[in-house]
Amino acid sequence: MLKELRLYPKYVAMSVKSSLSYKTDAILQIISFAVTEAVSLATIYLIVGAVPSVGIWTFEALAVLFGFTLIPKAIDHMFFDDLWILAYWAVRLGELDPYLTKPINPLFQFLAKTFKWAGAGELVVGVVIMCIFAPQCAIVWTASNTIAIIVCALLGMFVFTGIKLLFASLAFWVKSSGVILNTVYNFCNYAKYPVRYMGKAFMSIMFYVVPFGLFLYYPVELLITGGNVWWAALWSSIAAVVLITLGLFVWHRGIRRYESIGN
Amino acid sequence: MIQLINVEKHFKKPVRGKGVWGMVKTLFSRKYTLVKAVDGVSFDIADGEAVGYIGANGAGKSTTIKMMSGILTPSSGEILIDGKRPYKSKERNAVLKNIGVVFGQKTQLWNDLPLTETYDLLKGIYDIDGDEYKKRLGDLVELLDMKEFLSAPVRTLSLGQRMRADLAAAMLHNPKTLFLDEPTIGLDVLVKRNLIAAIKSIRAKYNTTLLLTTHAMSDIEQLCDRVIVLDKGKILFDGTTDGVKHMFGDKRNITVMLKAPATPDALLRFGFAFPEASDDLMQVKFTVDAEKQHVNEFLQDVLGAFRVEDVKIVETDIEEVVRKIYEDGVTDNASGDAETARVVDNAGNDGATVEDGE
Structure with missing residues (x-):
């Protein structure tokens, strides 16, 4: 594990150098993801403009929620994007071979080799949106809830990664689990809206089944209503531990079934 | 020191039906063919x-x-490389x-x-x-x-x-x-x-x-x-x-180009060496097992019997031998049983025997 941590900067450096050999591509990726997110925020503005605000959820509050959901997603996107490749191709095309013949953790090698600029674009958009709209909401900023919301964002990244690892690893059984992963992952888009008003059944699903509501929506709700954000941090850490453990478990079971491909 | 002890690797392949309906059925079918890619391999390699x-x-x-x-x-068996197994997470x-x-x-x-x-x-x-x-x-x-x-x-x-x-x-x-x-x-x-x-x-x-x-x-x-x-x-x-x-003997293929067509009499003399003559009888091919017969003596016989223009001797190369091994098989256990694979359902019951699709 220590060796992996020691090597991580080297991997990131190599990945960044690799992607810089296609500079235009890297820049376009950043811009396109930033534009995509900006457009979806504009959509929310149009919707909110058409209806009166729902409870505490003014447009500014919604924008803060929107900005916050982007942050854990973006960090995960930057560092663990290759889980999509695991889900869609790597198992089916036998691309895990080279990582399995080296004396360090194969999952680490597989994930460490790619750094995604597009995620950086999303992260910037998320942070900028939060910085613009948070002062316009009636949020009382204390040291405690500031730290708590940052902790929530970091824990949120691990929940994202855990969910992706769990469903991507199903590929060892079904060869390509990209569609399954995509379906589950897309539930995160609902967490950009006040989950609490979406009906009891759906809210329960968003909190306890696919916990995007729990770690993306709940912290912001507490922040805006003046609740204790550390509760959200607690739930996020539970979700992170459970999902990362589950994901690693399924990965380890799966890698034993890995079949590579014939020549 | 590398040791392989009775190593087997099985792959499961879903049994695919034909056509669109067959594909749909495959989705819900739990039947698969068990392909034995490696079937009981044992060997040691010294340092x-x-x-x-x-x-x-x-x-x-x-x-x-x-x-x-x-x-x-x-799937079964053991691989030891200096006493350790590469497929165990701890080793x-x-x-x-x-x-x-x-x-x-x-x-x-x-x-x-x-x-x-x-x-x-x-x-x-x-x-x-x-x-x-x-x-x-x-x-x-x-x-x-x-x-x-x-x-x-x-x-x-x-x-x-x-x-x-x-x-x-x-x-x-x-x-x-x-x-x-x-x-x-x-x-x-x-x-x-x-x-x-x-x-x-x-x-x-x-x-x-x-x-x-x-x-x-x-x-x-x-x-x-x-x-x-x-x-x-x-x-x-x-x-x-x-x-x-040398598995099938140390064979030499000797091709002799002649100045005049070979006579049946001369060919008959070499009946034991399986000569094979071209249609115009200007070229004759012999296969000699060097372990049973001296090649130089054989050549002298040939030179005595025919008016020879040119001689070409080719040692059997390993490729040919291997091809022969694939075609014939040399050991008893190489017979057909590896070709067939069993259809097994998930409950572990044996089904009908089918040909391996590969």
Whole structure:
């Protein structure tokens, strides 16, 4: 594990150098993801403009929620994007071979080799949106809830990664689990809206089944209503531990079934 | 020391129906064919040995190497490399530190970066000491003649250059054992010859144990003292490279071009040596078993019986022998039972026997 941590900067450096050999591509990726997110925020503005605000959820509050959901997603996107490749191709095309013949953790090698600029674009958009709209909401900023919301964002990244690892690893059984992963992952888009008003059944699903509501929506709700954000941090850490453990478990079971491909 | 003890690897393949309806049925069917890619393979390789591992496509060579290098887990049996199993998570790293692997059709190099970047990462992965790394890289660059493309991005390399670079990557950490899976595939004659020579000198220098799969028998003849022939997941032959050549006797094919057509009388005299004459009787072919008959005496007989224009003698090459092994099979257990596979459903009940689809 220590060796992996020691090597991580080297991997990131190599990945960044690799992607810089296609500079235009890297820049376009950043811009396109930033534009995509900006457009979806504009959509929310149009919707909110058409209806009166729902409870505490003014447009500014919604924008803060929107900005916050982007942050854990973006960090995960930057560092663990290759889980999509695991889900869609790597198992089916036998691309895990080279990582399995080296004396360090194969999952680490597989994930460490790619750094995604597009995620950086999303992260910037998320942070900028939060910085613009948070002062316009009636949020009382204390040291405690500031730290708590940052902790929530970091824990949120691990929940994202855990969910992706769990469903991507199903590929060892079904060869390509990209569609399954995509379906589950897309539930995160609902967490950009006040989950609490979406009906009891759906809210329960968003909190306890696919916990995007729990770690993306709940912290912001507490922040805006003046609740204790550390509760959200607690739930996020539970979700992170459970999902990362589950994901690693399924990965380890799966890698034993890995079949590579014939020549 | 490498030991394989009764290793098997099974793959499950869903039984596919025909047409669109068949495809839909496949989705819900739990039936599959059990393909035994490796079916009870046992052998030992001593330190420093060079072994050629050959067989037709789909014989199970790559599968065996993948099990030995930590990629696949055997379905049953045991693989011990210096007493440790590469497919056990606790023993894995200890084994992998001491092996190097090259797959001819895949590269482990970073495509967009200069070679030195990949090597530098490997230095970290294998904990290679700085001075040791410099010296070794220097040696390998020289042996494999890599100086000119050391700082070019990997994607710009030719196949031959990439192969050499991959070989160097596999040798950087001074592995005790080197697995080469079809290293010469797709290379032209000259590049191939250089690569083989380089592998030879690497082995001479570091005394690396070598396991090599290839379809080119010349690779084996030049590199290996021992050959294991695999067919349908089972070992057909395991012995010295000379041994496999002489498996069906030390045969010489002698072709004689004549000045005048051969007479039936003269041909009859050689009835025991199975002469085969061309239609115009201007050319006769003999097959002589050098273990049973002196070739020089036989030739004198031929020269006495015919008016000879030219003589050509060809030693049977290993390729021909191997082809014969595939066609006939030499051992008893090589008979048809490996060809068939069982259809099993998930409950473990045996179903009807079907032909393996491969």
